[in-house]
Amino acid sequence: VLQGRSVVLRPALSEDLPRFLDILRSPEVALWWGNPPAADELDDEFLGPEVTTFAVVIDGAVAGLIQYHEENEPDYRSAGVDIALAPECHGRGFGADAVETLARHLFESRGHHRLTMDPAAANQRAIACYLRAGFKPVGVMRQYERGADGTWHDGLLMELLRDEFS
Numbered sequence: 001v002l003q004g005r006s007v008v009l010r011p012a013l014s015e016d017l018p019r020f021l022d023i024l025r026s027p028e029v030a031l032w033w034g035n036p037p038a039a040d041e042l043d044d045e046f047l048g049p050e051v052t053t054f055a056v057v058i059d060g061a062v063a064g065l066i067q068y069h070e071e072n073e074p075d076y077r078s079a080g081v082d083i084a085l086a087p088e089c090h091g092r093g094f095g096a097d098a099v100e101t102l103a104r105h106l107f108e109s110r111g112h113h114r115l116t117m118d119p120a121a122a123n124q125r126a127i128a129c130y131l132r133a134g135f136k137p138v139g140v141m142r143q144y145e146r147g148a149d150g151t152w153h154d155g156l157l158m159e160l161l162r163d164e165f166s
């Protein structure tokens with residue numbers, strides 16, 4: 001369990017999956033996360049071997065999820081992070097708190113030296129949140145992901161290096 005300033009990150013459990021799905025189905029989140037997974041894909045998406053997912057707990061209730069996947073090829077080792085919070089929690093500093101808290105864990109306990117995030121280039125709130133957590137924009141990845149409207153959208157590659165993290 002990872003303690004942030006206001007948020008607590010605890011390993012996700014199968015009991016969290018319905019709440020995660022509710023959050024991913026909210027229009028404010030689906031706009032950026034795309035179509036929510038089908039019910040039978042949830043286990044793989046959040047509890048499968050490729051990712052590690054934490055529930056973001058605020059005032060004792062699950063208010064979101066944050067997850068990382070690791071590239072473990074030794075010469076390219078790094079971790080990528082994704083996050084979604086329930087709409088009623090947006091814009092109150094919880095996202096930056098959760099990202100910083102997970103970043104500390106990835107540097108200090110998982111031994112990473114480089115973290116990445118890849119928000120849509122138009123997702124200004126996510127970009128502002130990750131800047132606040134210390135990530136730096138690296139460059140625009142053109143036509144990086146297909147959006148909910150079915151067209152390809154640019155993404156922004158953002159990085160945080162251990163040497164830059166305080």
Ligand SMILES: CC(C)(COP(=O)(O)OP(=O)(O)OC[C@H]1O[C@@H](n2cnc3c(N)ncnc32)[C@H](O)[C@@H]1OP(=O)(O)O)[C@@H](O)C(=O)NCCC(=O)NCCS
Nearest residue numbers: 032084085090091092093094095096119124125126128129
């Ligand atoms: C992205 C997300 C995790 C950020 O968490 P958050 O708690 O809302 O973010 P924070 O409050 O920590 O920081 C938000 C920053 O955006 C700014 N902001 C808020 N609304 C904004 C808007 N509409 N446009 C631009 N900036 C905005 C805030 O001022 C703040 O910046 P500051 O610290 O420089 O003042 C959350 O909003 C979310 O889950 N959004 C929907 C799903 C999503 O986009 N996930 C990310 C996919 S990469």
